[in-house]
Amino acid sequence: PVSKPVSFESLPNRRLHEEFLRSSVDVLLQEAVFEGTNRKNRVLQWREPEELRRLMDFGVRSAPSTHEELLEVLKKVVTYSVKTGHPYFVNQLFSAVDPYGLVAQWATDALNPSVYTYEVSPVFVLMEEVVLREMRAIVGFEGGKGDGIFCPGGSIANGYAISCARYRFMPDIKKKGLHSLPRLVLFTSEDAHYSIKKLASFQGIGTDNVYLIRTDARGRMDVSHLVEEIERSLREGAAPFMVSATAGTTVIGAFDPIEKIADVCQKYKLWLHVDAAWGGGALVSAKHRHLLKGIERADSVTWNPHKLLTAPQQCSTLLLRHEGVLAEAHSTNAAYLFQKDKFYDTKYDTGDKHIQCGRRADVLKFWFMWKAKGTSGLEKHVDKVFENARFFTDCIKNREGFEMVIAEPEYTNICFWYVPKSLRGRKDEADYKDKLHKVAPRIKERMMKEGSMMVTYQAQKGHPNFFRIVFQNSGLDKADMVHLVEEIERLGSDL
Amino acid sequence: PVSKPVSFESLPNRRLHEEFLRSSVDVLLQEAVFEGTNRKNRVLQWREPEELRRLMDFGVRSAPSTHEELLEVLKKVVTYSVKTGHPYFVNQLFSAVDPYGLVAQWATDALNPSVYTYEVSPVFVLMEEVVLREMRAIVGFEGGKGDGIFCPGGSIANGYAISCARYRFMPDIKKKGLHSLPRLVLFTSEDAHYSIKKLASFQGIGTDNVYLIRTDARGRMDVSHLVEEIERSLREGAAPFMVSATAGTTVIGAFDPIEKIADVCQKYKLWLHVDAAWGGGALVSAKHRHLLKGIERADSVTWNPHKLLTAPQQCSTLLLRHEGVLAEAHSTNAAYLFQKDKFYDTKYDTGDKHIQCGRRADVLKFWFMWKAKGTSGLEKHVDKVFENARFFTDCIKNREGFEMVIAEPEYTNICFWYVPKSLRGRKDEADYKDKLHKVAPRIKERMMKEGSMMVTYQAQKGHPNFFRIVFQNSGLDKADMVHLVEEIERLGSDL
Ligand SMILES: Cc1ncc(COP(=O)(O)O)c(C=O)c1O
Numbered sequence: 001p002v003s004k005p006v007s008f009e010s011l012p013n014r015r016l017h018e019e020f021l022r023s024s025v026d027v028l029l030q031e032a033v034f035e036g037t038n039r040k041n042r043v044l045q046w047r048e049p050e051e052l053r054r055l056m057d058f059g060v061r062s063a064p065s066t067h068e069e070l071l072e073v074l075k076k077v078v079t080y081s082v083k084t085g086h087p088y089f090v091n092q093l094f095s096a097v098d099p100y101g102l103v104a105q106w107a108t109d110a111l112n113p114s115v116y117t118y119e120v121s122p123v124f125v126l127m128e129e130v131v132l133r134e135m136r137a138i139v140g141f142e143g144g145k146g147d148g149i150f151c152p153g154g155s156i157a158n159g160y161a162i163s164c165a166r167y168r169f170m171p172d173i174k175k176k177g178l179h180s181l182p183r184l185v186l187f188t189s190e191d192a193h194y195s196i197k198k199l200a201s202f203q204g205i206g207t208d209n210v211y212l213i214r215t216d217a218r219g220r221m222d223v224s225h226l227v228e229e230i231e232r233s234l235r236e237g238a239a240p241f242m243v244s245a246t247a248g249t250t251v252i253g254a255f256d257p258i259e260k261i262a263d264v265c266q267k268y269k270l271w272l273h274v275d276a277a278w279g280g281g282a283l284v285s286a287k288h289r290h291l292l293k294g295i296e297r298a299d300s301v302t303w304n305p306h307k308l309l310t311a312p313q314q315c316s317t318l319l320l321r322h323e324g325v326l327a328e329a330h331s332t333n334a335a336y337l338f339q340k341d342k343f344y345d346t347k348y349d350t351g352d353k354h355i356q357c358g359r360r361a362d363v364l365k366f367w368f369m370w371k372a373k374g375t376s377g378l379e380k381h382v383d384k385v386f387e388n389a390r391f392f393t394d395c396i397k398n399r400e401g402f403e404m405v406i407a408e409p410e411y412t413n414i415c416f417w418y419v420p421k422s423l424r425g426r427k428d429e430a431d432y433k434d435k436l437h438k439v440a441p442r443i444k445e446r447m448m449k450e451g452s453m454m455v456t457y458q459a460q461k462g463h464p465n466f467f468r469i470v471f472q473n474s475g476l477d478k479a480d481m482v483h484l485v486e487e488i489e490r491l492g493s494d495l
Numbered sequence: 496p497v498s499k500p501v502s503f504e505s506l507p508n509r510r511l512h513e514e515f516l517r518s519s520v521d522v523l524l525q526e527a528v529f530e531g532t533n534r535k536n537r538v539l540q541w542r543e544p545e546e547l548r549r550l551m552d553f554g555v556r557s558a559p560s561t562h563e564e565l566l567e568v569l570k571k572v573v574t575y576s577v578k579t580g581h582p583y584f585v586n587q588l589f590s591a592v593d594p595y596g597l598v599a600q601w602a603t604d605a606l607n608p609s610v611y612t613y614e615v616s617p618v619f620v621l622m623e624e625v626v627l628r629e630m631r632a633i634v635g636f637e638g639g640k641g642d643g644i645f646c647p648g649g650s651i652a653n654g655y656a657i658s659c660a661r662y663r664f665m666p667d668i669k670k671k672g673l674h675s676l677p678r679l680v681l682f683t684s685e686d687a688h689y690s691i692k693k694l695a696s697f698q699g700i701g702t703d704n705v706y707l708i709r710t711d712a713r714g715r716m717d718v719s720h721l722v723e724e725i726e727r728s729l730r731e732g733a734a735p736f737m738v739s740a741t742a743g744t745t746v747i748g749a750f751d752p753i754e755k756i757a758d759v760c761q762k763y764k765l766w767l768h769v770d771a772a773w774g775g776g777a778l779v780s781a782k783h784r785h786l787l788k789g790i791e792r793a794d795s796v797t798w799n800p801h802k803l804l805t806a807p808q809q810c811s812t813l814l815l816r817h818e819g820v821l822a823e824a825h826s827t828n829a830a831y832l833f834q835k836d837k838f839y840d841t842k843y844d845t846g847d848k849h850i851q852c853g854r855r856a857d858v859l860k861f862w863f864m865w866k867a868k869g870t871s872g873l874e875k876h877v878d879k880v881f882e883n884a885r886f887f888t889d890c891i892k893n894r895e896g897f898e899m900v901i902a903e904p905e906y907t908n909i910c911f912w913y914v915p916k917s918l919r920g921r922k923d924e925a926d927y928k929d930k931l932h933k934v935a936p937r938i939k940e941r942m943m944k945e946g947s948m949m950v951t952y953q954a955q956k957g958h959p960n961f962f963r964i965v966f967q968n969s970g971l972d973k974a975d976m977v978h979l980v981e982e983i984e985r986l987g988s989d990l
Pocket residue numbers: 093152153154155156192193195246248249250275276277278304316851852853854
């Protein structure tokens with residue numbers, strides 16, 4: 001009975017709910033999954049906040065709704081949401097609505113698990129074990145040995161790395177905290193993701209104690225500066241304990257020279273973390289994994305399958321070469337959850353390694369995609385995305401009005417300026433940079449309002465605003481690359 | 496074509512995927528949602544890890560699968576997973592697969608958003624704003640004012656509270672870290688959730704600097720001991736900065752006396768956090784919200800709609816009475832994501848308040864349930880769950896073989912011993928406690944192996960192992976309460 005107010009009870013009932021559930025799935029498949037990713041349709045329908053509040057009734061009230069009303073609500077949610085699975089959503093380090101990832105997410109939701117004990121999540125505990133081991137093997141940790149966890153995002157994965165590194169450095173920290181210890185210092189490049197600073201601050205280390213290392217013109221960590229900064233910290237009487245190298249930087253897609261950094265870490269006895277949240281996906285490609293050469297020497301690695309490999313949000317991992325440290329650093333042995341007198345082997349109760357208690361099963365979506373496509377399919381996916389990026393670069397490289405920020409991108413982020421006609425050939429004029437700085441935001445505004453594509457821009461290193469286009473979706477073809485280039489021209493040429 | 500290997504491309508395609516997606520939904524609705532929550536079926540099919548590995552092929556390999564194979568895989572995942580939506584899953588502080596929550600999760604997955612900027616998540620940014628304001632209003636913060644965030648779990652929400660409290664105490668900490676600061680100390684009860692200690696350690700405060708306050712026989716914080724401990728910390732030259740009171744403790748379901756604790760916090764100028772992860776749901780009930788009296792005086796509140804209100808995993812919030820501190824404590828102003836020269840009002844780019852970068856939209860499921868049932872429906876839900884808990888208590892209170900740990904439970908966790916016939920009337924014997932200690936694990940083993948129900952046990956405060964049954968699912972009725980009691984008797988009477 002669609003027009004009857006719904007019952008408050010939290011138990012599915014075929015008679016009451018089946019029709020509604022199926023109608024909802026119809027809406028989702030039609031509007032979000034198929035039409036939402038159809039090139040003929042828009043990526044978004046832009047609305048200013050005030051307007052969106054008028055169009056959608058966000059308010060909650062005392063009375064229940066009917067199924068009819070709820071289906072309308074659902075449609076509106078879909079209509080006004082950005083279609084991140086649309087081929088022309090090239091705005092972030094994630095995109096796509098992978099069909100196999102989606103099915104697995106839907107399964108996870110239908111089971112509503114929490115992964116802390118084997119008794120509550122037998123399937124997901126064993127699945128995590130397998131996937132983390134396979135990922136470690138791909139990283140190159142000997143025999144896939146070591147440890148790992150799924151985290152709610154790469155930022156928190158980086159936080160775990162800091163936590164493990166400092167625990168190894170000074171196990172006392174767990175009980176005593178940082179207060180009475182020497183000043184801990186860690187090193188990362190100025191192009192590293194902001195989560196390193198953010199988490200270091202959250203973890204009580206302080207942003208001042210994240211020493212930022214210069215990068216070269218292509219965005220890679222300058223190893224001689226790293227050595228200088230380590231020496232400086234020692235002179236200051238501080239306690240350097242960790243270097244976080246980045247494999248695939250957020251904006252430029254640069255790969256820090258891991259081998260050389262590993263040598264430095266070895267010399268100074270520092271924990272080597274590699275933030276491969278974004279770049280890790282390249283490891284599944286025989287052709288491209290050389291970008292991360294030396295990663296097998298890392299103590300820990302952040303790798304987000306939800307980025308290059310298009311697993312649904314969120315699917316992030318921290319992988320460690322060492323066994324034990326995760327549990328040692330984080331366990332509190334809560335007796336109500338991790339009882340030791342259970343009838344099964346409690347080594348499968350993995351929850352105490354985590355800082356989370358309840359935890360979603362983020363493994364199923366990735367495992368299911370892996371099962372579906374095989375390792376060979378994941379490799380084809382990565383290789384195709386690289387080819388697209390290469391092709392896109394070739395398209396714009398010598399094209400009038402386009403200028404590369406980095407001539408030869410290493411990865412699938414491509415940073416470039418679009419120079420409208422009115423600015424071409426005027427590089428030497430005093431206000432050129434200021435004017436160019438305003439171009440990307442204007443084009444972005446137009447594309448958002450038309451809903452035709454989404455690509456982001458930013459200023460960095462004194463450069464005026466430039467576009468960063470990012471590819472992860474292997475459903476895109478060369479024709480799409482051409483379309484994206486032409487679309488930017490269409491939107492910007494009259495500026 | 497079901498028997499053709501799947502393509503590697505990450506773009507949904509009606510021709511290739513619609514049939515598979517629909518068949519998958521059929522499996523999920525049938526096996527997980529309806530049959531998985533049917534009283535006639537088992538809560539789980541127990542398998543030892545080794546056996547499960549034989550029954551399910553967890554391995555990944557190079558070649559892709561066919562849709563046929565994937566459907567089989569999906570069925571196995573469902574078959575061997577615990578049905579947390581089953582009425583007899585009363586094992587944790589979460590349960591149920593709410594039909595409206597489920598639809599909203601499925602919608603979230605089909606849209607695959609990340610909530611950091613308005614441009615990428617317009618609907619979810621505004622929705623979060625509304626839901627967090629409504630929740631603050633229910634807490635009792637004047638006019639719903641303040642701030643808030645969705646967190647990946649109550650543990651991390653508690654961590655944010657610590658972070659805000661110490662930032663308010665000493666803003667220097669963000670840059671300088673804890674190293675050169677006085678020794679920070681926070682207070683929580685010995686019955687508080689382990690996340691307080693865990694996060695304090697992760698955040699560099701150290702577990703030793705979490706001073707545990709005694710609880711009374713009913714599990715509530717002893718306020719005079721709190722004062723003593725604050726005084727002690729001051730004598731030690733430490734810097735007390737925060738009290739975390741618990742509203743609804745994890746095991747016993749006790750509510751700390753917030754009013755009195757608020758007075759103490761006022762006197763000593765300490766941040767008052769209330770961990771109402773579990774108890775917060777009671778606030779929607781006119782009848783039961785008195786349990787949290789005084790919560791409107793808190794500086795921050797953790798409240799997990801995924802617990803008592805049965806929103807799907809995970810849905811956790813931190814609510815603050817203060818504006819600004821979340822952003823001040825956590826922002827790093829990453830220029831590539833939070834550009835200030837956007838064409839819309841960037842106050843809607845809320846991501847920089849968070850320590851996460853990418854972030855799932857955990858709001859939709861709760862908002863949609865709220866829309867569906869109305870505030871009145873949420874209230875009926877809570878009242879029914881309380882009634883069930885009351886009825887269950889009445890059932891066992893004077894029943895032979897059952898003994899209450901706390902005679903009058905305040906909340907919907909009920910802690911009790913089941914005393915098998917062989918032990919009745921032998922309380923005075925020397926080995927009574929040891930023997931009783933072994934009963935709950937034995938019964939648990941039997942219920943797991945039969946799959947007939949799931950309820951947890953633990954030892955606490957020198958007590959031998961006792962059961963803790965927890966109710967959140969409002970689909971349960973009085974007959975279920977009787978069934979659960981009788982089931983424990985059936986499983987344990989011969990011990
Ligand atoms: C290099 C790098 N590391 C870490 C992260 C953070 O990952 P998440 O968004 O999953 O927190 C990002 C996000 O873009 C990133 O680019």
